[in-house]
Amino acid sequence: MAEHHAELCALLLRESYGELAAQVYSKLAHVGRSTLPTLISHSGLPSRHVRIIIAVLIQQHLVFHYTPEADGMTFYEVNSENAYNLLRSGKIAKVVADRHGEDAAQVISNLMQLGHARIDDLEGAYKLNSHTNGVSNAATDHVNGEDAASGHNAKKITSVAQLHSVLYKLLKAGLISKVRKRDFNSVADTHNDAETIVKREEFPDGKVTGPKAKLAFDSSVFSLKRKWREETDAWDPRSASRGIINRSDGRPIKRARVNGYGNGVGRYEEDEGIMLEGDMIIAVNYEKCLVALRSQQLERLAARLIGDTTAKVYASLLILVERKVHRCYDDLAVYADEDHEAESQPDSTTLEISDILDPRLDLVTSIGSEDGPDMTNGYHSGDDEMGDTPVKKENVEANSYRDRNKRLKLIEQHMNLLAEHPRRFVTKIGSLGQGQWRVNFPALIKGMQRTEIETVVNSRFGTIATRIVRMLAMKGKLEEKQLANLALMRQKDIRSILTNMQEVGLVDAQEVPKDNRRQPSGSYYLWYFDHDRCRQLIISDLYKAMARLIQRAQHEKDQYSALIEKAERLDVVGHEEEYLTANDKNGLREWREKEEKLLTQLERQDDVVALLRDFSAQ
Amino acid sequence: MTVVEDQGATLYEKCLATALSSPEGKAKLFYQEELIAFGIVDNVADLMGLCQGLMHAQLLRLMQLDNKTCFALRTKEIANKVVTLAEEERMVYNQIENTGTNGIWQKNIKQRTGLHQTAITRAMKTLETKRLVKQIKSVKNPAQKIYMLSHLSPNEDVTGGPWFSDGELDIELIGVTADAVVHFIEKQSWARGFVKRERSPSPGMDGIEEAGMKRKRTDDIEGVHTKSRKRHDMVETQISFPPGYRGYPTVSAIHHFIRESGFIKEDVVLTEGDIKGLLDVLVFDDRIEQIGNGYRTVRGVQGATEAMMGMVHGKAPIDMIEDVEGNGLTQAPCGRCPVFNLCEEGGPVNARNCEYFEAWLRA
Numbered sequence: 001m002a003e004h005h006a007e008l009c010a011l012l013l014r015e016s017y018g019e020l021a022a023q024v025y026s027k028l029a030h031v032g033r034s035t036l037p038t039l040i041s042h043s044g045l046p047s048r049h050v051r052i053i054i055a056v057l058i059q060q061h062l063v064f065h066y067t068p069e070a071d072g073m074t075f076y077e078v079n080s081e082n083a084y085n086l087l088r089s090g091k092i093a094k095v096v097a098d099r100h101g102e103d104a105a106q107v108i109s110n111l112m113q114l115g116h117a118r119i120d121d122l123e124g125a126y127k128l129n130s131h132t133n134g135v136s137n138a139a140t141d142h143v144n145g146e147d148a149a150s151g152h153n154a155k156k157i158t159s160v161a162q163l164h165s166v167l168y169k170l171l172k173a174g175l176i177s178k179v180r181k182r183d184f185n186s187v188a189d190t191h192n193d194a195e196t197i198v199k200r201e202e203f204p205d206g207k208v209t210g211p212k213a214k215l216a217f218d219s220s221v222f223s224l225k226r227k228w229r230e231e232t233d234a235w236d237p238r239s240a241s242r243g244i245i246n247r248s249d250g251r252p253i254k255r256a257r258v259n260g261y262g263n264g265v266g267r268y269e270e271d272e273g274i275m276l277e278g279d280m281i282i283a284v285n286y287e288k289c290l291v292a293l294r295s296q297q298l299e300r301l302a303a304r305l306i307g308d309t310t311a312k313v314y315a316s317l318l319i320l321v322e323r324k325v326h327r328c329y330d331d332l333a334v335y336a337d338e339d340h341e342a343e344s345q346p347d348s349t350t351l352e353i354s355d356i357l358d359p360r361l362d363l364v365t366s367i368g369s370e371d372g373p374d375m376t377n378g379y380h381s382g383d384d385e386m387g388d389t390p391v392k393k394e395n396v397e398a399n400s401y402r403d404r405n406k407r408l409k410l411i412e413q414h415m416n417l418l419a420e421h422p423r424r425f426v427t428k429i430g431s432l433g434q435g436q437w438r439v440n441f442p443a444l445i446k447g448m449q450r451t452e453i454e455t456v457v458n459s460r461f462g463t464i465a466t467r468i469v470r471m472l473a474m475k476g477k478l479e480e481k482q483l484a485n486l487a488l489m490r491q492k493d494i495r496s497i498l499t500n501m502q503e504v505g506l507v508d509a510q511e512v513p514k515d516n517r518r519q520p521s522g523s524y525y526l527w528y529f530d531h532d533r534c535r536q537l538i539i540s541d542l543y544k545a546m547a548r549l550i551q552r553a554q555h556e557k558d559q560y561s562a563l564i565e566k567a568e569r570l571d572v573v574g575h576e577e578e579y580l581t582a583n584d585k586n587g588l589r590e591w592r593e594k595e596e597k598l599l600t601q602l603e604r605q606d607d608v609v610a611l612l613r614d615f616s617a618q
Numbered sequence: 619m620t621v622v623e624d625q626g627a628t629l630y631e632k633c634l635a636t637a638l639s640s641p642e643g644k645a646k647l648f649y650q651e652e653l654i655a656f657g658i659v660d661n662v663a664d665l666m667g668l669c670q671g672l673m674h675a676q677l678l679r680l681m682q683l684d685n686k687t688c689f690a691l692r693t694k695e696i697a698n699k700v701v702t703l704a705e706e707e708r709m710v711y712n713q714i715e716n717t718g719t720n721g722i723w724q725k726n727i728k729q730r731t732g733l734h735q736t737a738i739t740r741a742m743k744t745l746e747t748k749r750l751v752k753q754i755k756s757v758k759n760p761a762q763k764i765y766m767l768s769h770l771s772p773n774e775d776v777t778g779g780p781w782f783s784d785g786e787l788d789i790e791l792i793g794v795t796a797d798a799v800v801h802f803i804e805k806q807s808w809a810r811g812f813v814k815r816e817r818s819p820s821p822g823m824d825g826i827e828e829a830g831m832k833r834k835r836t837d838d839i840e841g842v843h844t845k846s847r848k849r850h851d852m853v854e855t856q857i858s859f860p861p862g863y864r865g866y867p868t869v870s871a872i873h874h875f876i877r878e879s880g881f882i883k884e885d886v887v888l889t890e891g892d893i894k895g896l897l898d899v900l901v902f903d904d905r906i907e908q909i910g911n912g913y914r915t916v917r918g919v920q921g922a923t924e925a926m927m928g929m930v931h932g933k934a935p936i937d938m939i940e941d942v943e944g945n946g947l948t949q950a951p952c953g954r955c956p957v958f959n960l961c962e963e964g965g966p967v968n969a970r971n972c973e974y975f976e977a978w979l980r981a
């Protein structure tokens with residue numbers, strides 16, 4: 001696993017930062033946490049190069065550095081999570097564009113390229129008010145899946161006010177965050193820090209002896225780490241405001257909705273005109289971006305299993321609950337049991353959903369008639385269309401309430417569809433706000449992970465194997481005979497399927513001796529399915545497969561390199577018709593299609609990685 | 619007909635009528651008290667006389683249950699045949715009859731009658747030609763012959779349940795029944811509806827408008843009713859019934875459907891537990907899902923899995939890799955690659971010289 005991950009990350013680094021950076025990264029990943037001299041001697045590269053590269057990688061948050069208080073030696077360690085994140089930048093930009101507009105997507109893309117930036121520097125980079133538009137896109141390589149051309153008509157950042165307003169919006173959504181010193185330290189370093197502090201403050205003699213002291217020590221370290229996290233999470237972007245500026249274009253500040261749907265929860269409430277502190281350093285908050293990606297995958301699943309409209313209602317709920325969490329799962333949270341964890345999941349209400357749901361969404365025709373399959377849908381008549389029949393003036397207000405209540409009822413119906421689905425997309429926990437809905441993420445994600453594992457099982461061993469895996473996952477350990485009975489299969493037919501799957505580790509068997517002679521003949525075998533083990537196996541395969549996709553993309557590019565160089569020549573750009581032959585154009589199209597296919601696949605594989613690795617606790 | 623014969627006939631008819639309206643049916647056992655209660659005779663001695671007569675005619679047989687004497691009925695048709703049997707044949711017949719729907723092994727007949735093997739073989743031949751007994755296969759011991767009365771259906775311990783034929787799991791029967799059940803459920807699972815699918819923008823479309831459409835969520839809502847130009851097609855799709863809908867088929871509705879559709883032979887017992895077992899398999903196969911107090915098909919599903927249907931046509935289950943949508947891994951060449959473990963950069967098999975990629979990119 002680690003080896004495939006390192007291979008993949010090195011490839012990603014090479015795409016973005018060149019061969020040398022990839023080499024240094026690989027070496028550091030290989031030797032592990034080490035000092036600069038150690039790294040240099042291992043790398044076999046000129047020390048000057050290594051130093052420069054390490055500096056770049058630190059700026060990009062691809063390498064952690066840490067200087068223990070005791071001696072002044074600095075240790076370096078790869079930030080493999082962020083290295084992997086290079087691959088995700090296109091996907092993150094897309095979700096940001098969908099939710100916050102193209103200008104926000106542009107800002108977040110730029111931030112991903114820069115690693116981190118001071119607000120003032122960012123302002124400078126956009127060269128605002130001059131005529132060049134935005135920062136250079138040169139580093140946006142194809143791995144990011146960012147097609148520069150697709151944004152040619154998009155809203156660009158054109159003024160300081162706009163930049164600040166976008167940044168503030170992203171800060172509030174948590175998609176970017178203020179960088180702290182600790183962000184440059186690895187998890188292990190942070191842990192060590194906490195241990196050092198606890199030792200110094202609570203165990204002045206420096207000794208933690210005996211189980212009781214050890215317990216107290218561990219719990220103090222844990223609490224301290226929690227405290228640090230809570231401090232970070234509690235940070236309010238408003239505290240970084242240095243005042244309000246007037247919009248330079250003189251347009252009035254947009255008001256919240258006025259048609260009775262909104263009550264100040266609109267998108268444009270107070271973002272406008274905020275000016276952020278110039279020396280604050282910001283970076284992309286990948287943890288929170290993952291939350292958005294998780295919502296996307298859940299929405300997609302609901303669309304497939306229930307329908308597009310219900311999924312859109314669900315997406316609104318997910319956006320609301322996103323506001324209440326900082327990350328997909330909290331590894332520093334302590335839950336008494338599964339139920340407690342479920343109860344701690346975020347919720348929101350029908351009323352809040354109606355505030356942010358696209359009012360144009362047709363909620364009626366997407367639910368069938370109560371009367372069953374043979375009836376035509378009676379709902380879709382004119383009486384639901386507002387303003388179809390002339391209305392008396394005094395009725396207008398009553399009507400607007402009536403319409404609003406009708407819509408709330410419809411939203412509630414869609415929520416109930418989500419609640420009654422066997423996946424339990426939501427759980428109703430109260431009737432506050434016309435229905436209060438909780439999303440039990442741990443259970444949902446586990447179910448989706450299993451679906452993903454089953455998909456892999458299905459593609460390798462067929463549907464009967466999938467049936468067996470599902471049975472084992474739901475029923476626990478089973479003997480071959482019980483399995484056959486439950487699966488309505490002959491024992492001899494499932495035996496080979498079981499052993500084939502066992503060979504690759506997707507299922508396993510436990511030997512249970514019938515007596516204490518413990519002879520193999522006197523034993524029976526209980527088959528079982530290990531969810532986490534399967535996850536790890538598939539993640540490892542994914543890393544390897546992704547590396548192959550990138551290598552192949554590189555190979556294809558090499559094949560067409562002469563052509564690509566020609567098309568990128570300065571005299572050719574803009575004069576393609578003159579300089580490129582029909583053959584040239586065909587070749588280029590061929591290459592683009594191949595590249596597109598490879599990169600689409602890469603993104604889809606990353607979806608699986610996100611689901612299996614990032615959406616739940618390891 | 620003598621009075622006694624007449625009374626005997628009445629007793630038999632009464633018993634038969636009582637048995638047929640009882641939950642046990644023809645297999646009902648009668649104790650002395652019940653027979654007296656019919657009121658045909660008023661004392662035990664007379665009753666025993668009547669029973670004696672019926673036993674002689676082979677219409678009634680004596681049994682012991684929990685140390686109490688009781689009687690079991692035979693139909694006239696069978697009784698007529700049994701009357702004609704020779705002594706040894708009748709002994710064998712009785713042993714087989716006593717084991718009811720469990721059946722009996724030949725070696726047990728031998729033990730219990732004390733007859734010689736040749737005598738048993740001979741008796742058995744007669745009984746089989748007279749169609750009084752039959753051979754069946756047991757799931758527990760397919761190699762051993764077991765015997766049972768012809769008109770009985772072996773019970774589930776012997777047959778393995780409704781999905782077995784001749785002691786073997788009937789994959790074909792399961793496959794076709796499952797497929798029919800999925801279709802049956804499917805018809806009642808989803809309403810037909812039409813949804814708008816945005817048209818993919820035509821090549822000549824103005825880029826600005828295109829971007830504007832993408833951003834519609836953040837647009838002002840004042841624009842709601844103004845965009846009436848048609849940019850979408852209506853596509854037929856499965857839409858959900860309202861929450862709490864009660865029209866989804868239940869286990870008993872599905873039970874009824876299977877019974878009525880004639881997949882399972884009339885005389886085979888089909889319990890709701892059997893149906894539940896089949897439905898569980900379909901849930902495991904992601905064909906159907908439990909909803910409310912019934913079942914509906916998973917959205918988009920049309921029938922049983924290909925593997926199930928394949929096995930109906932004699933294919934091995936392992937051959938059937940479903941061509942379902944899959945995910946990013948399973949659709950990529952590496953996700954299905956036979957030399958995945960050998961493949962490495964710089965090695966003899968690698969992404970650059972890979973034929974699977976070549977084919978996949980061309981596809």
Ligand code: SF4
Binds near residue numbers: 957968972
């Ligand atoms: S690159 Fe080709 S050979 Fe290597 S794992 Fe992928 S499909 Fe197999």
